[in-house]
Amino acid sequence: MERQGSETGASSARNTNGSRRTAMRLMQRKSQGLVAVYEQDPESPDTSERMLVFESRAHKVEVSHFPPEWQRLSDDELVAIQRESA
Secondary structure, eight states: OOOBOTTTOOBOOOOOOOOOEEEEEEEEETTTEEEEEEEEOOSSTTOOOOEEEEEOSSOEEEESOOOTTGGGSOHHHHHHHHHHHO
């Protein structure tokens, strides 16, 4: 259902070109501090590969090969996936 703008009658729905982050998870790691882990859409329409991103204050690591059920993995299992990509 779209809302109508009160002055112009135009739709207030926006079409954005930004990326989508889903299923974000936070981990507290001694070596990195707080680490956000999330899936990210491809940066270009030519690429159909989603990335699993590990983002901390100092580092950002993108992993292209990860299990679809990564949300169910333990923190240690996620860190192993991050290390394997390095």
